[in-house]
Amino acid sequence: MLVTLPLLAALCGTPLTLDAALERAAAQSPRLQDLQAQIAAGEAQTGATRAHYGPKLRVEANVMVWDDTQELNLAGGAAPQLPPPQQPYDFVVAALLDKLSQPTTVRDQVTSTATVQVVQPLVGLYGVSQSAELSSLGVDVTRLQVESARRRVSLDVIEAWYRVWQSEALRGAAEKTAVSLDAQATRIGQLEANGFVARNEVLRVQAALSAARQRVVEADAAAGQARAALSVAMGEVPGTSYDLAPAEPVWAADATPGALDSARERALSQRPEVTEVETRIAQAEQGVSVARARMLPDLNLLGQYQHTEGSKFQAADAFSAGAVLTWTAFEWGATAQQIDVAEAQVTRTRTALAQIRAGVALEVEGAWRSHDAAVKALSVADAGVAQADEALRLTRARFEVQQATTSDVLDAEAALLQARVNLENARYGRVTALARLRYAEGAK
Numbered sequence: 001m002l003v004t005l006p007l008l009a010a011l012c013g014t015p016l017t018l019d020a021a022l023e024r025a026a027a028q029s030p031r032l033q034d035l036q037a038q039i040a041a042g043e044a045q046t047g048a049t050r051a052h053y054g055p056k057l058r059v060e061a062n063v064m065v066w067d068d069t070q071e072l073n074l075a076g077g078a079a080p081q082l083p084p085p086q087q088p089y090d091f092v093v094a095a096l097l098d099k100l101s102q103p104t105t106v107r108d109q110v111t112s113t114a115t116v117q118v119v120q121p122l123v124g125l126y127g128v129s130q131s132a133e134l135s136s137l138g139v140d141v142t143r144l145q146v147e148s149a150r151r152r153v154s155l156d157v158i159e160a161w162y163r164v165w166q167s168e169a170l171r172g173a174a175e176k177t178a179v180s181l182d183a184q185a186t187r188i189g190q191l192e193a194n195g196f197v198a199r200n201e202v203l204r205v206q207a208a209l210s211a212a213r214q215r216v217v218e219a220d221a222a223a224g225q226a227r228a229a230l231s232v233a234m235g236e237v238p239g240t241s242y243d244l245a246p247a248e249p250v251w252a253a254d255a256t257p258g259a260l261d262s263a264r265e266r267a268l269s270q271r272p273e274v275t276e277v278e279t280r281i282a283q284a285e286q287g288v289s290v291a292r293a294r295m296l297p298d299l300n301l302l303g304q305y306q307h308t309e310g311s312k313f314q315a316a317d318a319f320s321a322g323a324v325l326t327w328t329a330f331e332w333g334a335t336a337q338q339i340d341v342a343e344a345q346v347t348r349t350r351t352a353l354a355q356i357r358a359g360v361a362l363e364v365e366g367a368w369r370s371h372d373a374a375v376k377a378l379s380v381a382d383a384g385v386a387q388a389d390e391a392l393r394l395t396r397a398r399f400e401v402q403q404a405t406t407s408d409v410l411d412a413e414a415a416l417l418q419a420r421v422n423l424e425n426a427r428y429g430r431v432t433a434l435a436r437l438r439y440a441e442g443a444k
Contacts, residue, residue, distance in 0.1 A: 028235025
């Protein structure tokens with residue numbers, strides 16, 4: 001049974017860290033697995049192309065069964081009647097005529113041939129080298145796609161990770177308001193018992209308390225949904241139980257972003273998407289070289305050994321060596337058109353590079369400005385909580401001396417809750433804005 005990392009962490013009681021979540025997501029991402037398989041296929045294809053550098057050994061054998069043996073009779077029938085031989089010369093002639101009168105088998109009914117051939121390309125080696133380089137560049141492109149996909153997966157996990165903590169913080173803010181209103185309801189109940197407030201004032205506080213408890217329920221549901229989203233981002237099944245290790249409050253660090261121009265320069269030099277298109281340009285240019293190599297003649301060295309059984313017309317063993325030249329001299333411009341297609345692809349890819357560079361620069365600017373706004377919003381929200389908390393304290397004090405109404409207290413409670421919500425949203429908004437800025441800049 002497969003025990004996943006989050007489940008194992010939960011069983012062992014070890015909180016899941018952000019680094020562990022990132023590792024798990026990278027290991028389980030279907031997109032990354034598909035790209036890794038493409039890399040393996042591309043490397044195998046490159047190896048197969050380079051294998052054409054060496055000579056090819058071809059072995060061919062055949063066995064033929066004929067309808068009958070093939071015989072040769074040079075005498076055309078019986079030998080002519082000659083006088084009995086008297087001299088040695090007569091004996092030789094008589095023996096020769098007797099031999100010719102007998103049919104000679106020149107091909108057996110069953111014949112067999114075995115041929116071993118070695119072919120070494122010469123001119124074709126240039127085309128092999130160009131094709132191998134083209135295949136290798138394709139692998140490089142896929143590796144860059146892996147890096148891009150890995151960074152995208154990491155960003156998704158980081159955003160989902162902090163969204164969980166954001167939802168937990170919002171639930172905590174809702175719980176604080178509920179606790180405060182519960183204490184307020186107890187206090188106003190005592191005042192009603194002593195005749196200091198009317199019944200409707202008590203009901204208003206109780207209604208506000210019910211609404212606060214409802215917000216806690218909704219915040220709890222949102223936190224559960226955020227955890228499910230994190231599980232999906234990590235490649236897990238929603239509902240997997242695990243504890244998260246506390247995250248470092250990065251909003252407390254120096255939040256001053258670097259210069260926008262520097263961020264653009266880093267992005268254009270570090271983003272794998274830009275490097276990928278640059279590699280695609282080299283790949284397209286290599287495609288032109290491959291297309292041009294097809295116009296060259298094909299010259300191969302050839303060595304051959306042939307063994308024959310059952311035929312008198314062929315030597316039993318024969319050796320030969322030489323060179324074979326083939327060249328398609330005319331094909332209605334088919335190869336030339338393929339060169340034009342490859343050159344057009346180079347132009348298209350260079351245009352794509354300009355577009356991707358512009359897109360990256362725009363993405364960096366948007367992320368930089370969003371981060372700058374998030375930093376400023378955090379400063380404002382932090383001050384807003386302190387102000388709302390002090391306003392509630394003063395309103396309660398005025399309420400105790402009958403200088404403020406229940407509505408004033410409830411309004412102050414609502415203002416404090418909203419300030420706390422704004423603060424948590426600003427905190428985690430700054431975290432995610434920072435993650436997006438680093439992603440846009442091409443940070444690892």
